[in-house]
Amino acid sequence: MAFAGTNISLSQPDITQKLTERIDDLKQKIAAWGKRIRRFTERSRRFNQNRLFQSDQKRLYKSLERPEVSGAGPGPDQANTVAFWRGLWSEPVNHSEGPWTEVVASQCASITPMDPLYFDS
Template identity: 90%
Template sequence: MLVTYLEASRDLCEKDSILFGAALAVCRIIGAKVSTAGRDTGQSSAIPAWRRRIEKRIAKARALIGHRTDRLICFRSGNNRPRIVRTIRMAFAGTNVSLSQPDITQKLTERIDDLKQRIAAWGKRIRRYTERSTRFNQNRLFQSDQKRLYESLE
């Protein structure tokens, strides 16, 4: 059956997919574990790695801000429960700020503002690159096929 499919396939990519499918089927039949980590899944490669890293940083910073603003209010009012103190410490991870300082609430507010500015900068970086990439692709399409460019713009 495999020979029939391989003879009917036209290009190397199609042959690769057929062979991979056959190997995967054999591994499932014999019960062997298969790692598909090196295999290109399509969706993950569509988004560049640098962009995924920046989006992950943005998500972490947003999570920090979300938790901290609620707990900042509790901390300001004198609530020193372990969970609240732990989240406040996490906000200052990597900085030389201790919770025993007298102006800790001001420092926490500054830290939240700093995180918001970083989120804005990362978002602008992604937006700038996306716009540049779109312009580049449109210029290339204009040189090769103007009709397709104008159809895509509609």
């Protein structure tokens, strides 16, 4: 048996179909677990907010005003970030244009441009 836990062996003629079906099943299971975790997280958050509302409304409203901090640790250094992007954007890049771009350009050459629209405010 080539794949443990399945009835799939490499000698079967319809192996790609069975593999595709198995992959789809696993993707569906992963999506279902993700939704289940998301539902649990939302329910837990609502439960804690309701309990906090009953016990200490002032603390609840303060916690709602503060944005939740996501991410771990401090952000990147501004100087390093600027240097990184400046290095990328300042260098000219020669893209290899395919022959299809010339075909599209020649087809679009006969199109007349639209007159500009003016809006009075």
